[in-house]
Amino acid sequence: MTITDPSTATSSSFASINPRTGAVVASHPIAGEAEVAAAVARARTAADWWSGLSFAERKGLLNAWKGEVTRRVGELAAIMQAETGKPHGDAMLECALAIDHLAWAAGHAGKVLGRHKVPSGLVMANQKATVEFRPLGVIGVIGPWNYPVFTPMGSIAYALAAGNAVVFKPSEYTPGVGVWLAETAAEVFGQPVLQVVTGLGDTGAALCRSGVNKVAFTGSTATGKRVMAACAETLTPVLIEAGGKDALIVDEDADVAAAVDGAVWGANANAGQTCAGVERVYVHERVYDDFLAQVIARTKEVHATNDADAKIGPITMPSQIDIIKRHIDSAIADGGKAVLGGPESVGDRFVQPVILVDVPETSSAVTEETFGPTMTVTKVASMDEAVALTNASKYALGSSVFSKRNGMRIAERLRVGMTAINGVITFAGVPSLPFGGVGDSGFGRIHGPEGLKEFTYAHAITKQRMKPLLALTTFQRTEKAEEQLGKLITMLHGRGSKK
CATH class of the missing domain: 3.40.309.10 (Aldehyde Dehydrogenase; Chain A, domain 2)
Structure with a gap:
């Protein structure tokens, strides 16, 4: 029996178990509210540094991490096999897909999220309109045990590429995978941009209430509802990837x-x-x-x-x-x-x-x-x-x-x-394709451009390029300007088909 129930774990640690043999794989600490809060605080400091880098600089570091993971992928697959019991070939396939997603996120974040022009329209033709997608800050990721690398990396890689720091709570069945990812990331980044907090359900609940800027959860629909309820206490937005049939x-x-x-x-x-x-x-x-x-x-x-x-x-x-x-x-x-x-x-x-x-x-x-x-x-x-x-x-x-x-x-x-x-x-x-569901399967998307934007907020800017032809946003607006606006709107939008 896997020792993951608080009644069978100690007050400070729990064991991950090889489901093939029942043997203990490793023992891990149970992070409480204080430990989770400390991790989030460290992540906030790291996020200031990380978000201040250019997309190119973040891409370079993420690619360096990708290289480290790729060179040592056998270690990661072995830990995954021990904790899940899945065949070695399946573990390697999962790692390969995760690496490919990390590469895509790092390589496309700038193009998808960077500031770019959007049409101003005729009414506001004197304005230059731009939008960029800014990182939210610190993302809490609660991962599953069935695909303990590929699935959470769909949030971790995209959140990092978007300029966020991440605090990752892996499943209590596969904590070693999360520890390995965080340790290799620290070796490359030199900053706590990706941290791991291990533990049981209470650790995940503490992460939901820790004040992170968003929680990305993957798991059952029932647990997803509990995650939403916990996040609602602090108005923390959530991404839910839940069950399927x-x-x-x-x-x-x-x-x-x-x-x-x-x-x-x-x-x-x-x-x-x-x-x-x-x-x-x-x-x-x-x-x-x-x-x-x-x-x-x-x-x-x-x-x-x-x-x-x-x-x-x-x-x-x-x-x-x-x-x-x-x-x-x-x-x-x-x-x-x-x-x-x-x-x-x-x-x-x-x-x-x-x-x-x-x-x-x-x-x-x-x-x-x-x-x-x-x-x-x-x-x-x-x-x-x-x-x-x-x-x-x-x-x-x-x-x-x-x-x-x-x-x-x-x-x-x-x-x-x-x-x-x-x-x-x-x-x-x-x-490049978004992954996620509707209904009881959840909402929000990982992967693709949508997955990058999921961990950002849109920042819109208008800049006046010339004096407006119609001065409308002023108390000095004239009756003539209002008449001209009416004619312009009629010309632009008054020719719709009649029913």
Whole structure:
């Protein structure tokens, strides 16, 4: 059992546990309110220095950190593997994606955020109008355990590139990853621009109430609501990346083999512990039987074991085991059928892949996030039905569509933050695309230009270039000027179509 509950930790420290073996990985301090406040205070001083650098200077330092992380990526992957239990190859892939995002953020911050001209319009033609996006100050980042490098770096890298300092509270299941990132950053920056505070839920709550300028949270929807409530006490804005119940849609003209490959990987990679992973599959009736036969055969090749070369590892958070089992039991009790695996697939640490069919849309296996290696496969008569069922979920994070001719048309109808056409979760690997959801999946965006702007505020400036043709913002305004304004507005905007 992972020692993360305050009742099993000491008053000053807790242990991270290898979920494969149950062995202690390391012990870490529990930061209380005083320690969190001290970290934020140090970050404020560092933020003054960091924000005073030019975009080019910050880019140079961020690229130096990127180089350090890249050269020592084996260390980071090893810590991640020990703390999460995921295969080494998956840990390396996660690190590689995070490094690529760091490079993009550092290289594009100046262009996206730097002061630039915007149109003034005819009424204010005498004004030069510009806008720039300024750093907020200190950003608190609360990270998840399932992708403990890639996901928080989507906030950390972009916040740093925008000129902020960061105080990072990693998950209590993966604290070593956060410590490693902060230590390597300190070696390069020489200033506490990125700090880590380890601990349990109370540490995260203290960070929310510490007076940081924004909190970026990734985790469950329920915890996200608690984060929002805590931040509301100090009117601290939040970015919430919460749960998902992502759907994969297979059209009648789809490459079935490719759709099967995507479904198997999307549902089972990282032992299904992926917020944007595949949990629901809607398949056109004309290819349903073929798809189901292939997806069962392919999934039989995937096993969760303690072997180093296993394709998937253990369930990292022990309490998730009960949720996975409950959803499988509920699906069967509600009239569904397990065509691969079943309740017996759930072990103490490992869960084998499960495929469920004929599960009612009202079952918790369909409506709630499972976060395990399971999928429900549902036959649909049309893409209209597939779209309606996809959009019926309270979650709206990612999605996938497999179709040779209609992929874009289907994707554009989905109420989700992201869609991959003829692929699965590919949007997460594109640094220039925003990542985030709507509904119970949260709000705000990481990655891309939107991810950079998420950690800034807009500063607008107007500068008079010449005397105004119409002196309007003065008590000396004349009746003639008002008449001329009326004529100008009529000329510019009075020719709209009549209904």
